[in-house]
Amino acid sequence: MITAVPLSQHSAIFSWLISLTTFLFFSISFLSFKSHQAMALSPSSNADRDALLALKEWVAEDPDGALNSWNESLHFCSWEGVSCSRRHLNRVVALNLGGRHLGGSLPPHIGNLTFLRVILLQNNAFGGNIPQEIGRLVQLEYLNLSGNVLEGEIPNNLSRCLNLRSINLMRNRLVGKVPYDLSNLASGNLINFSVSTNNLTGNIPSWLENFSSLQFISMMENNLKGSIPNELGKLKNLRHLQLSINSLSGKVPPPIYNITSLLHLSLAENQLHGTIPDDIGQTLPNLLGLYMGSNNFTGPMPLSFPNASGLVQLDLTGNSFSGTLPLNLGSLKSVLDIALGRNPFEPQDLRFLTSLNNSSSLQWLDVSNSNFRGDLPSSIGNLSSTFQTLFAGDNQISGAIPSGIGNLISLTQLALNGNSIEGEIPASIAKPTMLQILLLSGNRISGAIPTSIGNMTQLWKLYLDNNYLTGSLPRSLGNCKNLQLLDLSHNFLSGIIPKEIARLPSISIAFNLYHNSFTGPLPLDVAKRLWRSHHNNELALLADKSPAVPLLDAVALIGEVAIALGIQSEHSATLQVRVSIARTWRKRA
Template sequence: MSRNSASRKVSTFGNESDRSALLDLKRRVLNDPLKIMSSWNDSVHFCDWAGVTCSPTIRKVMVLNLEARQLTGSIPSSLGNLTHLTEIRLGDNNFLGPIPQELGKLLLLRHLNLSFNDFDGEVASNISHCTELLVLELSLNEFVGQIPHQFFTLSKLERLGFGGNNLVGTIPPWIGNFSSLTRLSFALNNFQGSIPSELGRLSRLKLFSVYGNYLTGTVPPSIYNITSLTYFSLTQNRLLGTLPPDVGFTLPNLQVFAGGVNNFGGPIPTSLANISGLQVLDFAENSLIGTLPHDLGNLKELVRFNFDDNRLGSGNVDDLNVIRSLTNCTSLSVLGLSGNRFGGTLPLSIGNLSNQLTILTLGRNLLSGGIPVGIDNLINLQVLGVEGNNLNGSVPSNIGKLHNLGFLSVHNNKLSGTIPSSIGNLSLLTKLFMEDNRLEGSIPPNLGQCKRLQVLDLSGNNLSGTIPKEVLSLSSLSIYLALNHNTLTGPLPREVGDLVSLTLLDVSQNKLSGGIPSDLGKCISMVHLYLGGNQFEGTIPKSLKALKGLEELNLSSNNLFGPIPQFLGNLFSLKFLDLSYNNFEGKVAKEGIFSNSTMFSILGNNNLCDGLEELHLPSCTSNRTRLSNKLLTPKVLIPLVSTLTFLVIFLSILSLLLLRLLTFNNVVLPRALLMNAQRSQTYDIEISLRS
């Protein structure tokens, strides 16, 4: 190469080490669907490549920003040669493999974001040499091991994120020395031990999350004194203790305060009503007691209020008076109060709650009375749960106006009347639970209009009439259909074969009749099939052999007959089979499910034979012998001999008459033919008697 051409190349590209490191990265990229790397070629200076920013003076790479570019690949160790880098932004891609220790050579680095990738291995300890770091985001990867103890040198950090990995060990107390921290996340890891009290020194902290770990002990009082906190999540650990009574004054800037799925006890502090900007207050699944503060309506910004599954309430009639106060929270989207001890009736003011409400759960309490008709004002409701109370009266017909409803649970109450046909208007409904009430009348056919329904449970009521074929035509039913323990009549419609995605069908304990439809064989996803306690008759359809994933089959207490089909022994997924109290007959196999007597029941079928010894069934051979012996008893033999004697005399007279008639007409029968006829009659009689 000539000196002139060499100088031209240097002037064009310059800083060959930077260019080489970038090309190493390009070679490590295995998938680039957005063609980001297409600009990384010799036609332009590397400082003009996509995602690369250089210093305007010395033309060295300062920023590498490839965030959210759908890239797949790994980081080369040569990236540590980009010694002027101040920012590496590779978040929200599909990079994998370990972080090279060579990144510790980037002494000017201030921002390192590798979050939302698939990096694995231990966190590179040499990053501790990057003492100018302000942002270190490693969240949502597959890192393992502990937080490197060398990281205590990163005292200038403002943001530190370890969330969503597989890290173990304890939270290092020296992080309390990072006085500039504003965001700190340990969420969704496997950290154990207690929350270090030293973290209470982080006076600038705005976000603190330890959600989804195995932390124990109490929350240090010093944490509750970080007045700058706006986001504070303790959810899903093993923490205990009580919430400080003055928490509403020491954490006045909170917007999110979450501590669900722990072991917190004591009352809900009334001071929480003073945090005017609070949007999320969620302490579901704890052991909180007492009443709900009556002035929660002061929380005008409240969006989510969830205290499901605690021990709140006393069973008194005024337990839910707070709902009247919550009507002031015009942005409220989630109200969760299920699984407590609230008494009284559902207040009419429920209908005045925010029309932004999407989730309302009041189930498993001590509530009585009816469902307020004003419920139809909550037009954006997606989830309504009032199950497990003592509610009575009927299901309001205007519930069909809740067009956004996807989940409706009113089961385990004392509701009566009929199922409102207006439920058929709920086109987004996926799960409907109405079991264990006192509902009567027929099943509305227009439930078949709920084309997204995956679960329908109407069991344990007083429903009558036939099963609408429209309901059985809902191919969306994929989880289960339970109509058991009612008084339904008529056949099981052939349309049941449309339920090709259904895994559980229970129509047991009704008064259904007719044959088991062969169309059931089309339900190829079926795992549990319960038809017991009806009046089905006929044989077991051969088509059921197509149900290869069937684990439970109950046909007990019907009027079924015939042999037990051999294919049942070939359904290798079958774990329990109940054929008891029918009229099955013939041989019981010993293969498949019939090889283990604890996995099937054939009680109450008196004409079965063979099978396992522990069943104590007669052999099929002795069954035939017993039948022969029954024929030779005097009670059977005397009438039989009398009948046969009469038959011999009758045939002899008939032969004589026939002979005379033929002789009279000058027709002579061969003697041998007549003799053979008589021998044949005698032989048949002897055989009959011997057998």
């Protein structure tokens, strides 16, 4: 089964963060300009220098030499990553050491940098607890400690930093509840509260309703439980609400759907239920991304989605939506990803695919396991020239694969497995030369494997098993140098295995030819390679004696893939290679 997740799920959010980072860059540059003037006006005060030196002492790893300049030969306002103020002579106002691969701990001395307004230490390897002394930084506005390995709880004393505008603690190992003391920050102008990808527990704080300036709440990938507070609906400036991958339950409060400023609503992978309001497109007209997959939502899909004309990503996979897909989805001109798989929609044909021809930016479509039936329309070839992924497996699709599929020149993943598709594999299927994954298993496809398949040089996963394929393997398949997973089992293929295929460098990862009618020798180097790689695979060999590598010089494939060990003709075996640890060989050794 294919589990599809839109590839660009949070790109727009990252754009917003980039804008914030750009703002900080210019702010810090301006502060840095001020610092040089400060040095000319007054001698250094020791308080901030000593605090910085303590930080350096607590840094155990500095592979890039980011702190090499932190020595007595330079004024500390000229140290890398340090910015000082002009108004308050020789006082550090910004510390920017993000992404410098620093390791160690944050010392309590950081609390002595009492004029700090900006701390950017993201994407390093700082561990230990966030020091409580950070609460002494009453002028702090921007705190970014994301992408470290910090542990313990969010310090209560952070509530004393009443000027905070952005708190970013994402991607750490923080535990415990969001401290109630942080509610004291409501009197300020907090814009961003990001604590995603930690181990936080408890409920989503209802007191967040008092943060009227909040634009960004990110609490996804934690262990939060309970319901989404109704009070969040009062945040009329909120643009991004990310609560995915928790254990939240209950219904989505109706006020959430009335936050007209929302750009992204991310609730996927929880235990939420209920229906989506019919008028969601009108009440959330600025929506760019809606992520509600892997929950227990029911009811029909709203017809009003096109009213959110800027919608870029729509993920409703893995729910219990019913009814039919609205044909007006094609009105979404800007949509990149549509993921609707694993929903019990009413039986329907694939006419809605034709409507998507108007979605000129579409790149990703998942309608797998959604009760679709009928033929694939020829209009599938008219989808966006940038279209990359189609997951339509485990449906009841019939008919032949349209030759127009070759018009999708940007296609990288095509999954039509588990249907009732008939006819031959069209030669045009190889026109998208960037195709990496092709899954056609479990259909009624007949005829020969087209020689054009060798044009897909980026292919690494090819599943054609459980069909009615005949003929021999095309030598051109040997051009697919990246091929790692090849399953041709349960067909009617015959002839020899061409040496061009057998010598593919990584094909032994998963090479399944079970239940065909191959004959002739298997090249010696392949047999040796399979023998040498047995520790990465499962080789079930039904032989009385264990072969030594020198004896693998006569390999015959008769019916199922059988190995004649060169001892006696009756010493044959069934060879099945899959990704797991081989124990059968070791027992016989």
